[in-house]
Amino acid sequence: MSAVDVAKANVAEIAEIVDALDSAALDAFVAALRDAPRLHCTGIGRSGLSTRAIAMRLMHIGKEAFVVGEVATPGIREGDLLVAVSSSGRGSILRQAQAARERGARVVAVTTRPNELTELAEVSLLLPARAEVETRQHAGSLFEQAWLVVGDAVCAAVQADLGVPKEDLDRRHANLQ
Amino acid sequence: MSAVDVAKANVAEIAEIVDALDSAALDAFVAALRDAPRLHCTGIGRSGLSTRAIAMRLMHIGKEAFVVGEVATPGIREGDLLVAVSSSGRGSILRQAQAARERGARVVAVTTRPNELTELAEVSLLLPARAEVETRQHAGSLFEQAWLVVGDAVCAAVQADLGVPKEDLDRRHANLQ
Amino acid sequence: MSAVDVAKANVAEIAEIVDALDSAALDAFVAALRDAPRLHCTGIGRSGLSTRAIAMRLMHIGKEAFVVGEVATPGIREGDLLVAVSSSGRGSILRQAQAARERGARVVAVTTRPNELTELAEVSLLLPARAEVETRQHAGSLFEQAWLVVGDAVCAAVQADLGVPKEDLDRRHANLQ
Amino acid sequence: MSAVDVAKANVAEIAEIVDALDSAALDAFVAALRDAPRLHCTGIGRSGLSTRAIAMRLMHIGKEAFVVGEVATPGIREGDLLVAVSSSGRGSILRQAQAARERGARVVAVTTRPNELTELAEVSLLLPARAEVETRQHAGSLFEQAWLVVGDAVCAAVQADLGVPKEDLDRRHANLQ
Numbered sequence: 001m002s003a004v005d006v007a008k009a010n011v012a013e014i015a016e017i018v019d020a021l022d023s024a025a026l027d028a029f030v031a032a033l034r035d036a037p038r039l040h041c042t043g044i045g046r047s048g049l050s051t052r053a054i055a056m057r058l059m060h061i062g063k064e065a066f067v068v069g070e071v072a073t074p075g076i077r078e079g080d081l082l083v084a085v086s087s088s089g090r091g092s093i094l095r096q097a098q099a100a101r102e103r104g105a106r107v108v109a110v111t112t113r114p115n116e117l118t119e120l121a122e123v124s125l126l127l128p129a130r131a132e133v134e135t136r137q138h139a140g141s142l143f144e145q146a147w148l149v150v151g152d153a154v155c156a157a158v159q160a161d162l163g164v165p166k167e168d169l170d171r172r173h174a175n176l177q
Numbered sequence: 178m179s180a181v182d183v184a185k186a187n188v189a190e191i192a193e194i195v196d197a198l199d200s201a202a203l204d205a206f207v208a209a210l211r212d213a214p215r216l217h218c219t220g221i222g223r224s225g226l227s228t229r230a231i232a233m234r235l236m237h238i239g240k241e242a243f244v245v246g247e248v249a250t251p252g253i254r255e256g257d258l259l260v261a262v263s264s265s266g267r268g269s270i271l272r273q274a275q276a277a278r279e280r281g282a283r284v285v286a287v288t289t290r291p292n293e294l295t296e297l298a299e300v301s302l303l304l305p306a307r308a309e310v311e312t313r314q315h316a317g318s319l320f321e322q323a324w325l326v327v328g329d330a331v332c333a334a335v336q337a338d339l340g341v342p343k344e345d346l347d348r349r350h351a352n353l354q
Numbered sequence: 355m356s357a358v359d360v361a362k363a364n365v366a367e368i369a370e371i372v373d374a375l376d377s378a379a380l381d382a383f384v385a386a387l388r389d390a391p392r393l394h395c396t397g398i399g400r401s402g403l404s405t406r407a408i409a410m411r412l413m414h415i416g417k418e419a420f421v422v423g424e425v426a427t428p429g430i431r432e433g434d435l436l437v438a439v440s441s442s443g444r445g446s447i448l449r450q451a452q453a454a455r456e457r458g459a460r461v462v463a464v465t466t467r468p469n470e471l472t473e474l475a476e477v478s479l480l481l482p483a484r485a486e487v488e489t490r491q492h493a494g495s496l497f498e499q500a501w502l503v504v505g506d507a508v509c510a511a512v513q514a515d516l517g518v519p520k521e522d523l524d525r526r527h528a529n530l531q
Numbered sequence: 532m533s534a535v536d537v538a539k540a541n542v543a544e545i546a547e548i549v550d551a552l553d554s555a556a557l558d559a560f561v562a563a564l565r566d567a568p569r570l571h572c573t574g575i576g577r578s579g580l581s582t583r584a585i586a587m588r589l590m591h592i593g594k595e596a597f598v599v600g601e602v603a604t605p606g607i608r609e610g611d612l613l614v615a616v617s618s619s620g621r622g623s624i625l626r627q628a629q630a631a632r633e634r635g636a637r638v639v640a641v642t643t644r645p646n647e648l649t650e651l652a653e654v655s656l657l658l659p660a661r662a663e664v665e666t667r668q669h670a671g672s673l674f675e676q677a678w679l680v681v682g683d684a685v686c687a688a689v690q691a692d693l694g695v696p697k698e699d700l701d702r703r704h705a706n707l708q
């Protein structure tokens with residue numbers, strides 16, 4: 001199987017994930033991000049990298065968006081929203097979600113299926129890689145790709161809802177590197 | 178346009194990029210990564226995040242793969258390969274590619290179209306977002322998504338070529354966070 | 355020479371740097387950080403790590419402090435202050451300072467001696483490692499140590515000037531990791 | 532109290548920490564780092580930044596040194612050494628040390644006093660900030676400064692023991708940023 005054919009198969013798998021999306025849950029997820037006064041985004045490994053890309057776009061849109069673990073990120077506090085991303089919904093991301101709740105923060109989850117993390121979350125965006133959708137790819141790859149693609153659609157919806165013009169995003173884009 | 182419809186449109190754009198891939202160039206790109214004794218991967222902003230995801234998978238596969246700017250990354254030296262990722266092919270990534278060449282390292286590029294960066298590179302993977310393929314998305318989003326999806330296909334091809342079993346990847350997966 | 359003796363020698367070198375400080379310049383540096391509406395902190399390698407530590411403390415104190423290159427860091431704009439840290443005052447940090455000035459931002463420098471970077475800066479904190487003060491240590495180690503120690507003194511002075519109670523710092527401390 | 536006076540007081544506190552060092556324990560710590568085939572270094576917040584600076588220097592010296600949480604860091608395995616840095620010896624760093632031990636890895640600790648983390652560690656470097664040594668500084672500042680200064684002395688001792696010439700360190704220094 002050539003690399004091009006693998007890439008096509010990857011795209012087909014992402015398309016399946018998107019077809020399986022619960023449109024009402026996705027709209028609720030968009031609304032939660034749009035309305036939160038302050039966002040803390042968290043994920044580890046490759047999920048964390050897609051999460052960082054989404055956090056960066058949310059910052060471009062004008063949301064106060066932080067990434068857990070970055071130097072300039074303050075503690076989470078009452079009223080903040082934790083965007084907790086974990087395909088398994090276990091381990092350190094689950095612990096962070098529990099700690100966020102104990103501090104009066106709210107939680108939304110991005111994961112593959114109902115689990116302990118979704119029980120803590122007021123809204124869950126399910127990307128059913130390895131759940132409803134089979135994948136030929138290694139480990140969480142499909143989840144990580146789908147979260148980047150769907151997350152960017154979430155960002156576009158937040159931007160449209162808030163009526164933020166493209167120029168505002170360009171203006172906030174990092175300009176020193 | 179609902180968020181689900183935006184996600185579907187995003188997937189369709191990625192599919193267009195994949196359809197536009199030059200299969201021979203992609204195979205050469207796979208071979209360059211597969212055969213390099215040591216890889217340095219670099220990109221900034223969201224391109225850099227997709228690049229980190231690909232570097233992590235290459236490490237899982239058993240390649241000695243570094244990310245420029247990380248603490249544990251040594252200097253580049255003769256014979257090393259720089260994987261330089263930049264949609265524009267300008268700015269600091271171009272400067273890094275020039276510095277790598279001056280030190281006797283080799284360069285492969287991931288970019289959108291022929292430019293100064295591809296002139297330095299022995300192989301270029303063109304993901305023609307905003308070049309041959311139109312996009313409704315903000316800024317480099319399509320490039321960043323396509324690089325993650327195509328990059329994962331590149332990784333799968335490298336893994337298959339080297340005959341690395343899935344268990345080896347799992348074993349190298351980060352296990353302390 | 356035992357490791358304890360090396361540690362003692364390191365401390366003696368830092369003490370020499372502190373003795374060589376220009377008190378008026380240090381006070382002007384404190385005032386610049388205290389009064390800036392928004393801070394962007396930048397450094398590479400180990401200097402960058404000490405810079406991140408100082409940026410984190412400034413955030414704890416309540417300053418809007420960003421680290422160049424972090425995901426949640428917006429572009430620099432008119433009126434922002436760039437804290438540019440580089441022992442040599444050359445290379446990418448100098449380029450960032452130039453870019454900051456072109457965008458109407460102000461610049462303060464942390465470096466070892468007068469150079470191209472200090473020419474761009476309205477205030478410069480000179481830590482004369484390898485300039486007035488000899489060091490037995492490798493490369494920039496003394497500069498990096500001195501910047502952490504003196505930078506923390508700067509933070510304490512900013513905190514005192516602004517009258518920020520300790521409890522406010524604790525409240526902003528990261529609490530999810 | 533002027534910023535210069537605060538800086539002098541900070542240096543005096545670091546000197547006290549160094550005077551309180553257990554020389555035999557420090558030598559054992561040096562030997563553990565020197566002899567480990569592969570090092571994983573971990574710390575969070577500002578302790579983690581000093582830890583990264585030490586890890587980078589160990590890499591320059593030629594040790595295979597990784598930072599937990601970086602993209603290119605593989606899983607820890609039997610025989611690897613975890614350098615676990617935490618002033619309190621609790622929380623996520625303690626959990627990582629436990630996970631490392633379960634995987635057959637060894638652990639050395641950098642902390643302020645005997646605690647759960649030191650119980651897991653074969654060697655502990657105690658920097659008694661807030662334990663034997665009082666501090667006027669905020670939170671863990673003294674610990675973070677002392678760890679950078681003493682850690683650099685540890686690195687110098689490792690370098691001397693292994694007979695690594697300065698030129699080798701320069702050669703491994705990052706050269707693309």
